[in-house]
Amino acid sequence: MQERIAELRAAGEAAVAAATTTDELEELRVQHLGRKAELPNLLRDVSKLEPAERGIVGKAANQARQALQAAIDARVAELQESELDARLIADRVDVTLPGRSEPVGGLHLLTRVRRDIEDIFLGLGFDVVEGQETETVHYNFDALNHAENHPARDRADTFYLAPSPALDGDVQRLLRTHTSPMQVRHMERAEPPVAIIVPGRVYRPDSDATHTPQFHQVEGLWIDTDTTLADLKGVLLSFARAIFGPDREIRLRPHFFPFTEPSVEIDVSCHLCGGTGQLRDGARCPLCKGTGWIEILGSGMVDPNVLSAVGRAEYDPERVQGFAFGMGIERIAMLRYGLSDLRPLYENDVRLLEQYA
Amino acid sequence: MKAPMSWLGDYVDLSGLDATEVAARLNVTGTELDRLIHHGVETPERIVVGRVLTCEPHPDADRLRVTTVDIGADEPSQIVCGAPNVAQGQVVAVATIGAVMPGGMKIKKAKLRGQESRGMICSARELGIGEEHDGILALDTVLPDAAEIAPGTPFSDVLLHADDVLDLEITPNRPDCLGLYGIAREVAAATGAELRPAPWTAAGAQAAGTTVGPGEDATEGTGAAVDAAGDAIEGFSLEVATPRCPRFTLRLFEGVTVGPSPLWMQARLSASGQRPINNVVDITNYVMLVTGQPLHAFDADRVAGGSLTVREAVDGERLDTLDGTTRTLRAGELVIDDADGPTSLAAVMGGARSEVHEGTTRVLLEVASWDGPTIHRTAHRLDLFSEAASRNAKGLAPEQVDWSQALATRLLRETAGASRVGGTLSAGSWNPAVVPPPLAVREARVQRVLGTPVPRPRQTELLDALGFSVTDAEPDAPAGTGTLQVVVPAERRADVTREIDLIEEIARLGVVADLEPTLPTRRRTVAARLSPRQRARRRAEDVLVGRGLQEVVGWSFTDKGAAGRLGLDADDPRAAAVVLDNPLSEDQAVLRPTILVSLLDVARHNRTRGVDGLRIFETGTVFRDTPDPRRPDMPYEHLAIAALVQDDLFAAKGLLEALMDGLRIDDWAVEATDEVAFLHPGRSARVLVGSGEDAVQVGLLGEVHPRVADRWDLPRMATFLVDLDKLLPLVPEQRPFRAVGAFPDARFDLAVLVAGDVTAAKVVAVARKAGGALLEDVSVFDSYRGKGVPEGQVSLALHVRLRAADRTLAEEEIGGTREAIVAALAEQVGGVLRG
Known part of the structure; x- marks a missing residue:
């Protein structure tokens, strides 16, 4: 009996070793270990043996069956590996075919630049606040120290809203011409010190390649007891370098704005020609027109009259002071991305927008 | 404001400074250069004085003449000339071969109908020094000693006819720089060059090589000049019946011969962009350009009754102004009456009736100062911003009146043969005895504002250069303390009224150029960060970008028909558009009542350019003509986000689900509706956040109504529109953490x-x-x-x-x-x- 077991085991192991496919092995498994195979049936018939032999034969048959099963498993694993390798080789594709299309969206250039500006000023310690786009003459002009005959109030420079029977109050309404109304609106509700920027859409009746009747500004306001013009320069120098590159310089050029005193325009050294006014080939720099400087924004120390217009003792101009600035997001975008015409930004041809996204 | 360098050089010593250098200094001290212009002939050295030796008809052309002209060369030059007035013996200006005329025309040797021509005999207009172009400029008729000038003499030696001109942008606070002398003062302060005495003073006349007569010296400073000839003019009277005219003065001149003004004056006016007209008008313009103070000349014999009254108009009054238009006035606007009624729109435009004309022999010269805002309103309403009106609209100092009277009196005498009769009539609300007190400038305050110390002696020096009178109240006070007392000159009085205004003057001249930058300290003890709402807005935008949508930025404006195209009834709240009073065009007459309008516009623009499968979104403000609960006196506006995709409802809903999920809003639902006019009635829904009675409608979802899509030439489009002002406050700062669970589901x-x-x-x-x-x-x-x-x-x-x-x-x-x-x-x- 034991010899038969050894025979069966040897025959099985030889067949397994000779098998070349997993299918063949499955057949061998059925043949040698299946319900009708001899070896398992030997085991089934162990009870018919002499008690003394039962243990020995049972153990041998069991060992043989396990050994055969292990041999099959090992051989299956071996063959599976090589079969997989073969299958993978056969499964070769042309990797240069295109991928399945996934739409790629994008932010509008103006949003990207706005976020950049916001992030830079957050890093400089400014909070971000926003305001409404319709405004009163009071907040847009009067509270900002604009003389009654200041030209910005003209109908050629400001969109006024038609009188509306639906609205209360005898106020003259307009579309804000700058984000500056939020200076006084914010100070009315917040205690000093104040450090804010105000990004938002503004409106002026202008329309040409570099002016659109709606555009976007970022206002800045910093009020404390000891904020100086030198601080303004430091903040705007930091900003200019973050946006236009670490080698940039700025210069303050005195100007006039009704709501700041002293007022300065900020020029940044030209990032195209490095401030030399000349390109490498000696040609006049087209961006700064040979001056080496590009005007980027208007700013100044907040006029005491603006602080007084807040109407709160906390903003007594003898106690607090500070600076304000206002920049055009479109202007920054134009300078940084070399746009010469603003109008495509509002035409929104997605094929153009995607290039800036 | 155009400042010809040679004219400016009369008032400030520009030796060693060219136009570029002057402009550069002005640019960094507050006066921006708009552009640098070269006025006149581009090669002035090629214009010479010539003498017409012979002048014969052209053999083959009726209108041409063949001349020979002595231009100082060995041989006379033959020049063919088309001017009817050219004649033998004339002294003329000749553009020689190689000359480049204004506008770039180059003079070359030429043959005209077979006759050689070597140069051009110039008209005043060709030289850029006047308007006369009917004939050549015969120098012997306009220059007293023309016959003495040797042929070949550079024309520039005879007349400064070509010049660099600074075109300066004068800020609204600096009307003093709307006069050349004001600019000269700025140049002196900015460059250190020497300022010469004002031309309306005796010293100024002397510097110009002439002397003053009576009434021709208005000493600088404050207070009214006193006319030795008295305060009356026989046969004339003056009344000012409004507080809006601080000062009105009149002088009378006789023996005036109206004719062309001297060539040098025409050349200067031309370079300044003013058209020469006649000597009287030219003098008023010339003086205005020097002083900044406008003048007006009446024909004294056309001032009915010899009486002038300045008064406020009554509503509906009519007046013929000298541009030939009949103007209807409004109450409060200012007119000047004579005995026959209104004769002039005060400070804005003269009347036709009393205009100086060819036969005028007696001139009544008005110089007055006005309430700026009143004049601004009138000029603005009538769109009449002449050089004079825009200066008067600034509200000039009453002292400037004397400067203009003095200088004009001298020039009328010197160049128009006029003699003054009587004294100066003067009226108005100005009280010269009321002198504003000096302003105090604290040295500590200067440092506190600017962030850098400026010692008082340096402050004094800077202010002094600008014409301020400075006294150091405590010269021994230690550095960083002490106070200066500053008297503001008349022409700066409207601009400089406070300490801070003087600090600005100190800053722009002496500090700004090399200020060391510092950084302020944030004293709010919470780090600067976007608010939760601002972060949520960015997240909403990023979610849609992540789903492959392209953000667009549309117009806030639309036309009045947009609501109709959306199918909205007139009484739909969304149809109540905010209307602009002064739109740029009918297409931009109202503000968008829903953000869908601009999205549809953008979609159409892209469709017509062949873009397919459009997926776009926009964040922006929409407006309605109904009170804003936060500001009841203002129209309602809110921030909206909306997507528009060329797809069906479920595509848009999937995007909305992503948006809500990205914002961590779980408790939301949609509810079918067929009540939104611009959405497909079977495929639209209201978007609700919260449940039961607390549910808040935050937006709409649906396919665009096919009729609406069709009006925008679009195929099936789906959209969602969400009011971010409602949604963002509902965004939870964080979602409670929920354990995933270790046991299988x-x-x-x-x-x-x-x-x-x-x-x-x-x-x-x-x-x-x-x-x-x-x-x-x-x-x-x-x-x-x-x-x-x-x-x-x-x-x-x-x-x-x-x-x-x-x-x-x-x-x-x-x-x-x-x-x-x-x-x-x-x-x-x-x-x-x-x-």
Whole structure:
């Protein structure tokens, strides 16, 4: 009996070793270990043996069956590996075919630049606040120290809203011409010190390649007891370098704005020609027109009259002071991305927008 | 404001400074250069004085003459000339070969109808020094000693006819720089060059090589000049009947011969952009350009009754102004009457009736100062911003009146043969005895504002250069303390009224150029960060970008017809557009009442350019003509986000689901509606956040109504519109953390038949409730009508997931829950289990 077991085991192991496919092995498994195979049936018939032999034969048959099963498993694993390798080789594709299309969206250039500006000023310690786009003459002009005959109030420079029977109050309404109304609106509700920027859409009746009747500004306001013009320069120098590159310089050029005193325009050294006014080939720099400087924004120390217009003792101009600035997001975008015409930004041809996204 | 360098050089010593250097210094001290112009002939050295030796008709051209002209060369030059007035013996200006004329025309040797021509005999207009172009400029008729000038003499030696001109942008606070002497003062302060005495003073006349007569010296400074000739003019009277005219003065001149003004004056006016007209008008313009103070000349014999009254107009009054227009006036605007009624629109434009004309022999010269805002309003309403009106609209100092009277008096005498009769009539609300007190400038304050110390002696030096009178009240006070007392000169009085205004003067001249930058300290003890709302807005935008949408930025403006194209009734709240009073065009006459308008516009623009499969979104403000609850006196506006995709409702809903998920808003739902005019009535919904009575409608979802899409030439488009002002405050700062559970879930699917009007949301709600505590999620994954489903019913396939936190679910629990769900569906929505 034991010899038969050894025979069966040897025959099985030889067949397994000779098998070349997993299918063949499955057949061998059925043949040698299946319900009708001899070896398992030997085991089934162990009870018919002499008690003394039962243990020995049972153990041998069991060992043989396990050994055969292990041999099959090992051989299956071996063959599976090589079969997989073969299958993978056969499964070769042309990797240069295109991928399945996934739409790629994008932010509008103006949003990207706005976020950049916001992030830079957050890093400089400014909070971000926003305001409404319709405004009163009071907040847009009067509270900002604009003389009654200041030209910005003209109908050629400001969109006024038609009188509306639906609205209360005898106020003259307009579309804000700058984000500056939020200076006084914010100070009315917040205690000093104040450090804010105000990004938002503004409106002026202008329309040409570099002016659109709606555009976007970022206002800045910093009020404390000891904020100086030198601080303004430091903040705007930091900003200019973050946006236009670490080698940039700025210069303050005195100007006039009704709501700041002293007022300065900020020029940044030209990032195209490095401030030399000349390109490498000696040609006049087209961006700064040979001056080496590009005007980027208007700013100044907040006029005491603006602080007084807040109407709160906390903003007594003898106690607090500070600076304000206002920049055009479109202007920054134009300078940084070399746009010469603003109008495509509002035409929104997605094929153009995607290039800036 | 155009400042010819040679003219400016009369008032400030510009030796060693060219126009570029002057402009550069002005640019960094507050006066921006608009552009640098070269006025006149571009090669002035090629214009020489010539003498016409012979002048014969051209043999082959009736209108041409052939001349020979001595231009100082060995041989006379033959020049063919078309001017009718050219004649033998004339002294003329000749553009020689190689000359480049204004506008770039180059003079070359030429043959005109067969006759050689070597140069051009110039007209005043060709030289850029006047308007005369009917004939050549015969110097012997306009220059007294022309016959003495040797042929070949550079024309520039005779007349400065070509010049660099600074075109400066004068800020609205600096009307003093609308006069050349004011600019000269700025140049002196900015460059250190020497300022010469003002031309309306005796010293100024002397510097110009002449002397003053009576009434021709208005000493600088404050207070009214006193006319030695008295304060009366026989036959003339003056009354000022309004407080809006601080000062009005009149002088009378006789023996005036109206004719061309001297060539040098015409050349200067031309270089300044003023057209020469006649000597009287030219003098008023010339003086205005020097002083900044406008003047007006009346024909004294056309001032009815010799009486002038300045008064406020009554509504509807009419007046013929000298531009030939009849103007209707409004109450409060200022007019000047003579005995026959209105004769002049005060400070803005003279009247036709009293205009100086060729036969005028007596001139009544008005110089007055006005209430700026009043004049600004009038000029603005009538759109009459002449050089004079725009200066008067600034509200000039009453002292400037004397400067203009003095200088004009001298020039009328010197160049128009005029002699003054009588004294100076003067009236108005100005009281010269009221002198504003000096302003104090604290040295400590200067440092506190600018962030750098400026010692008082340096402050004094800077202010002094600008014409301020400075006294150091305590010269011994230590550095960083002490106070200066500063008297503001008349021409700066409107601009400089406070300490801070003087600090600005100190800063712009002496500090700004090399200020060391510093950084301020944030003293708010919380780090600067975007607000939760601002972060949520960015997240919303980023979610849509992540789903492949392109952000667009549309116009806030639209036309009045937009609401109609959207199918909105006139009484729909969304149709109540905010209307602009002064739109740029009808296309931009109102503000968009919904953000869908600009999205549809952008979509159409892209479609017509061939873009297909459009997926766009926009964040922006929309407006309605109804009170804003936050500001009742202002129109309602809110921030909206909206997507528009060339797809069906479920595409838009998927995007909305992503948006809500990205914002961590779980408790939201849609509710079908057919009441939104611009959406497909069977495929649109209101978007609600919250449940029950607390639910807030935050937006709309749906396919664009096919009729509306058609009006924008668009195919099927789906959209969602969300009011971010409502949604963002509902965004939770964080979502409570929920353990995933260590035990496996159990999943099964159910298909139920329900009546066609039972919504998926209802079925899910019933299933969820019936699933009880074990139910983790239930969702619809298929909805089917058609073959195998009875008419009027729908088969909904539900995917159910159960889980317990503390155990693996037993078969009985799973089966029990399944049965409970099936039973609830049967009972509450008539659901029949399929298959």
